[in-house]
Amino acid sequence: MKAVVLFPKDRKVKVIDVPEPRLGSPTQVRVRTLEVGVCGTDREVARGEHGRAPEGEDYLIVGHECLGEVVEVGGAVKDLKPGDLVVPRVRRPCPSERCTPCREGHADFCVTGEYTERGIQGAHGFCAEFFVEDVRYLHRVPRELREVAVLTEPLTIAEKSLRQVKLIQQRVPFKGEQASHAVVLGAGPVGLLGAMALVRAGYQTTMYSHSRKPNKKAELSEALGVPYVSSEEHSVKELVKQRGQADVVYEAAGVASAAFKLLEGLAPNGVFVFTGVPPSEQLDVDEGALMKRVVLDNQVLLGTVNAAAEDFDAALEDLRHFQSKWPGPLESLITARHPPEDYAEVVDGDKKSGVKDIIVFPRG
Structure with a gap:
């Protein structure tokens, strides 16, 4: 064969x-x-x-x-x-x-x-x-x-991430009346599918990606009702000013420098999910300030890879929902x-x- x-x-x-x-x-x-x-x-x-x-x-x-x-x-x-x-x-x-x-x-x-x-x-x-x-x-x-259905496996990355985030968030025994905010870093297939899953889970979601508009990925993001912000045009501080701090950051870019910059936009009690496996990169990071912020704000940095059987089942169920809600954007991925x-x-x-x-x- x-x-x-x-x-x-x-x-x-x-x-x-x-x-x-x-x-x-x-x-x-x-x-x-x-x-x-x-x-x-x-x-x-x-x-x-x-x-x-x-x-x-x-x-x-x-x-x-x-x-x-x-x-x-x-x-x-x-x-x-x-x-x-x-x-x-x-x-x-x-x-x-x-x-x-x-x-x-x-x-x-x-x-x-x-x-x-x-x-x-x-x-x-x-x-x-x-x-x-x-x-x-x-x-x-x-x-x-x-x-x-060929998108099932990349969607399982988000499914496993959200499953773990839900477990972590149980440590906070209260929820405010305002909906939680999520930021997706990177508008590739994993990022766009992650944005769909976050919207499905009830998050007010923002896409933060490098390329300036107009571009195909920005069009797809906004077709989902997810605002697209270019990191080339707007700093993390400007992103926070526009959209607010993120209770969850879903990293799907695989670029270490971009991810660690976005840590500044994570809210108290927030969870930052790393899914990318970037090449080695020398970063200009103030390790003390980073550690201080994570400790004083009760933040969690979560790495996740691969997926279990339940995540594949969840992905297939979510694809049915996505196909009903966003048939055009989903197929256009x-x-x-x-x-x-x-x-x-x-x-x-x-x-x-x-x-x-x-x-x-x-x-x-």
Whole structure:
């Protein structure tokens, strides 16, 4: 079958023929890949900054944001049948018996770092014509979400973040009458989906991103009813003056300098969520002033990565809501669909579109 692979040794991305996978146990499902999203993590993997091939192999099948169609199920699979649409989870638990999160079904909180991630870390991904997966890692997709379901995995970043923020906010035993304010840093796909999730959760939400208006991302943000403010035109102090302090900041830019500047706009008792994995960067930060502010204002700095089964379920439920409330903007997040042969140029940026690029596998 056709697959998009990375050869880590020379950092080359190619489309090659690989063996088509077959069922190996009664709980497995064979899936035809329909669409695979391309994101910043894929670019890091292609550049050799992150990830590794499976043990004993010289290439890695890339891709971790996936929508597929079931073509065959093992004898023990009861909840899926051929023709069902599915999205797979990405991370698989580590083997250590000492890792309670992995043993309890929360590999997203793995403590050993020995997990695998399909298309990223030690396991082949989904950017191939077919893949085989255990049924416990698959989520059935309602047919009406066919055109947007490939956005499920990037939305789970926000779902897990909001789940953790809700737990943290329980430490404050009161709520004011005024609605909570959230600021999203970065208007890429993760940021725009995060803005939708925050609005859905009841936050008055503002998008704070680098580029000046007019631009496609600003148009999408404002189509959601989320005001867009350019950091190139307005400082954090001006942002606070316009929109108020943020009870929650959802960082989706992966730029450390921008994130630490925005910390100045976090409200007392606020939660700042870091989701990006930026390159090393020397920052001009007053560590003492930062620590003093976090302590005296009871603030929380929260890092989050990957997602659990419940976050995928929440993402699919929210996509149904988004499709009903914002059908045009939601579908417009996907700004280009490409054949597998374009993957290298998309990940390098030569064919990158305005917001979200998708690789499509045509049915044979």
